[in-house]
Amino acid sequence: MSIISKEKINDLLTSKAENSLTITPILDNEKQIGESTIDLRLGTKFEVDMRTRKPFFDPLSDKRPIETFFQDTYRNFGEKFILYPQQLVLASTFEYIKLPNDLFGIVFTRSSWNRLGLNISSVLQSGYAGVINLELVNNSSNPIALYPGLRIVQLILFSVDGEEREAYYRDSISKYVANSDPDLSSISEDEDLQVLKDKFPINS
Amino acid sequence: MIISKEDYLNNLLDSFCKYEEKLNILSNKAYPSDTVKKFIENDLKMIITEFKEIAHKDLNNNKDYFSEKTIIANYIWEQEALQKIAKAVANTDFKSHPLEIMNVFRDLIKDIEKNDFEILTIPREEMNFSFNEIWFKLKIFLEKELNMNDFTVDRKFIRLTFPKNHKNNLLMSGIFFHEIGHYLVEENNLADRIFQNIDFSSADFLSLKKCIYVYNGNQLGQVELINIFKGSYLTNWIKELLSDILAVYTVGPAFIFSMFNLVINSTSVNDFYNDNLRNIHSLSHPSFSFRFELILKALKELEIYNELPKLLKDKIKSYQNAYANSNNQQPNRSGDIRINNINYRIQESKFLFQKLEKIISDLIPDMLAESERLLGDSNIINKDKLDQAEKFAEQRIKEVIPPNELNNTAADPIAIINSGWYAKLLYKNSLKKRVGKTDGKNGDYDLNLLINDLMKYSLRTSRIQRRWQD
Numbered sequence: 001m002s003i004i005s006k007e008k009i010n011d012l013l014t015s016k017a018e019n020s021l022t023i024t025p026i027l028d029n030e031k032q033i034g035e036s037t038i039d040l041r042l043g044t045k046f047e048v049d050m051r052t053r054k055p056f057f058d059p060l061s062d063k064r065p066i067e068t069f070f071q072d073t074y075r076n077f078g079e080k081f082i083l084y085p086q087q088l089v090l091a092s093t094f095e096y097i098k099l100p101n102d103l104f105g106i107v108f109t110r111s112s113w114n115r116l117g118l119n120i121s122s123v124l125q126s127g128y129a130g131v132i133n134l135e136l137v138n139n140s141s142n143p144i145a146l147y148p149g150l151r152i153v154q155l156i157l158f159s160v161d162g163e164e165r166e167a168y169y170r171d172s173i174s175k176y177v178a179n180s181d182p183d184l185s186s187i188s189e190d191e192d193l194q195v196l197k198d199k200f201p202i203n204s
Numbered sequence: 205m206i207i208s209k210e211d212y213l214n215n216l217l218d219s220f221c222k223y224e225e226k227l228n229i230l231s232n233k234a235y236p237s238d239t240v241k242k243f244i245e246n247d248l249k250m251i252i253t254e255f256k257e258i259a260h261k262d263l264n265n266n267k268d269y270f271s272e273k274t275i276i277a278n279y280i281w282e283q284e285a286l287q288k289i290a291k292a293v294a295n296t297d298f299k300s301h302p303l304e305i306m307n308v309f310r311d312l313i314k315d316i317e318k319n320d321f322e323i324l325t326i327p328r329e330e331m332n333f334s335f336n337e338i339w340f341k342l343k344i345f346l347e348k349e350l351n352m353n354d355f356t357v358d359r360k361f362i363r364l365t366f367p368k369n370h371k372n373n374l375l376m377s378g379i380f381f382h383e384i385g386h387y388l389v390e391e392n393n394l395a396d397r398i399f400q401n402i403d404f405s406s407a408d409f410l411s412l413k414k415c416i417y418v419y420n421g422n423q424l425g426q427v428e429l430i431n432i433f434k435g436s437y438l439t440n441w442i443k444e445l446l447s448d449i450l451a452v453y454t455v456g457p458a459f460i461f462s463m464f465n466l467v468i469n470s471t472s473v474n475d476f477y478n479d480n481l482r483n484i485h486s487l488s489h490p491s492f493s494f495r496f497e498l499i500l501k502a503l504k505e506l507e508i509y510n511e512l513p514k515l516l517k518d519k520i521k522s523y524q525n526a527y528a529n530s531n532n533q534q535p536n537r538s539g540d541i542r543i544n545n546i547n548y549r550i551q552e553s554k555f556l557f558q559k560l561e562k563i564i565s566d567l568i569p570d571m572l573a574e575s576e577r578l579l580g581d582s583n584i585i586n587k588d589k590l591d592q593a594e595k596f597a598e599q600r601i602k603e604v605i606p607p608n609e610l611n612n613t614a615a616d617p618i619a620i621i622n623s624g625w626y627a628k629l630l631y632k633n634s635l636k637k638r639v640g641k642t643d644g645k646n647g648d649y650d651l652n653l654l655i656n657d658l659m660k661y662s663l664r665t666s667r668i669q670r671r672w673q674d
Contacts, residue, residue: 018603022605024576024605024606024608024665025609025612025614025665025666025669026610026612027669027672027673044664044668067290072299073299074303077216077671077672078669094665096605096606096608096661096665098605099606129605130606131661147268149668163397178604178654178657178658179657180606180657180658180660180661181657186272
């Protein structure tokens with residue numbers, strides 16, 4: 001397993017090979033592609049969590065779907081989005097990524113945002129296709145103004161050794177297929193929940 | 205009269221006050237656009253205040269008749285022009301508008317009209333797409349007739365309705381381009397201009413007399429005949445056909461595929477078994493087969509029809525044949541039309557429709573030329589945009605990549621919309637296989653969802669990329 005360098009990233013991005021790397025659109029190649037990282041921008045759509053009458057999310061209960069705890073909103077480039085302390089907001093990268101089957105990626109917050117109290121980290125499986133979901137939580141005690149279009153996270157790509165595997169989006173366990181907007185949790189579809197329901201019923 | 209002038213004016217004042225109350229409620233709502241708020245608080249309130257003053261003044265004078273200003277205010281009230289605006293603002297759902305496609309319309313209209321406007325989006329439960337202006341004509345009328353010149357918002361308000369369930373269905377967006385066509389036809393008086401190009405002295409036009417019955421022995425000369433067909437059939441048909449041409453000229457094949465999708469949506473099982481595609485002429489619409497011929501002609505006029513992939517060409521041809529061979533029966537109805545206080549009865553027949561088709565066919569070159577002139581070169585679909593669409597379908601959507609750019613150049617929105625249809629029709633099976641949706645449990649639903657998501661993303665990001673690179 002090795003980190004993919006700038007040169008290799010650019011080669012992959014311009015390659016015409018079928019199973020290559022796609023990151024689109026890259027608005028400023030010079031600024032976005034670093035020695036071994038790719039800066040990705042904040043997208044324009046947000047899912048904001050709301051306080052509701054129902055006191056908690058319950059993945060085992062289908063009485064109140066997760067989407068009813070969130071409200072979607074849109075900010076164009078140039079408009080601000082205020083992230084309040086301890087608020088959870090689901091956003092996504094502006095760029096759409098498709099990884100070849102022999103690369104996987106790690107996403108983390110750019111340090112300048114880290115220092116304001118934003119921490120994001122995520123893993124991209126090989127073959128992943130879609131925008132990257134960003135779970136934004138403001139850990140500082142002051143609200144932060146975020147602007148779509150600002151570079152917010154970095155992606156590091158690693159090569160995967162061993163046999164070539166099926167693309168992530170073809171995998172039967174994949175819950176997030178080719179997302180183009182921030183996606184809410186699909187925890188309710190987790191197969192283990194059914195096992196819990198069947199084998200460990202309440203009051204048994 | 206059992207109703208006194210006082211009763212009448214009191215009733216009118218009551219309605220105006222209720223409307224004012226409604227405006228107060230509307231002005232307290234939050235709008236993403238300051239213009240909407242300003243429009244309600246300044247302009248609509250100014251109108252209703254003025255109307256109240258007019259009615260109140262009339263109530264206090266001792267004359268038996270209404271003042272001219274009251275008659276005008278009452279006329280506007282009866283036409284529901286103000287109520288329609290308030291209703292549109294009240295029903296507007298700014299949170300759930302079809303953002304991505306709306307921006308395409310916004311850019312298109314802005315490029316054609318060079319003026320600012322607001323779009324009020326109204327989601328509907330039923331399958332209804334519409335696009336029309338609701339303020340500017342009233343504004344001009346008020347300025348002229350009541351000398352109201354202090355309006356603060358000098359822009360159009362376009363009311364856009366769309367079926368809630370199809371908010372994100374860009375594959376159906378071709379229908380919108382027909383509706384935008386209607387808007388452009390209305391705003392530019394295109395249908396009236398084309399109507400004037402009819403040879404009213406021709407034997408074909410004069411022969412339409414045979415289809416008209418005049419009550420009470422009134423006269424039916426050329427002037428009456430022109431007025432009758434200006435108010436029915438011909439002008440309506442011209443409007444529909446111009447809207448079709450404008451849709452084909454802007455979005456090309458995507459309009460045809462969207463339209464046929466809508467047809468599938470509205471075809472009953474009974475009609476399906478009887479090979480009975482609805483193909484009838486009516487007062488408002490020419491038959492689909494007639495429309496399809498013109499649509500095909502427009503595609504050929506653009507020199508893009510022959511460039512389409514064979515499968516798409518065959519599809520379009522098959523739609524045309526299906527209509528031409530439909531078992532649909534034309535119900536020949538008759539109906540009254542009132543022109544200058546005289547009633548005329550129009551009897552539909554094969555003869556009438558043949559003559560109307562003949563008259564309209566002579567106008568087609570004018571319609572095509574007017575549409576081309578109105579849209580301007582940059583807004584007319586061409587071979588390059590379709591080549592882009594074909595590449596996007598094959599190199600992008602088929603590979604589960606959005607068609608937002610090619611070689612770091614932002615994609616054209618019309619190419620994006622067409623690429624969705626190209627992908628759906630040309631690569632359906634391989635695309636389904638790629639995303640592991642081959643079990644068919646949801647039919648084409650998952651496929652449509654995926655294509656629409658990729659198109660939506662592309663429309664959004666390509667617009668930003670274009671501005672970034674400008």
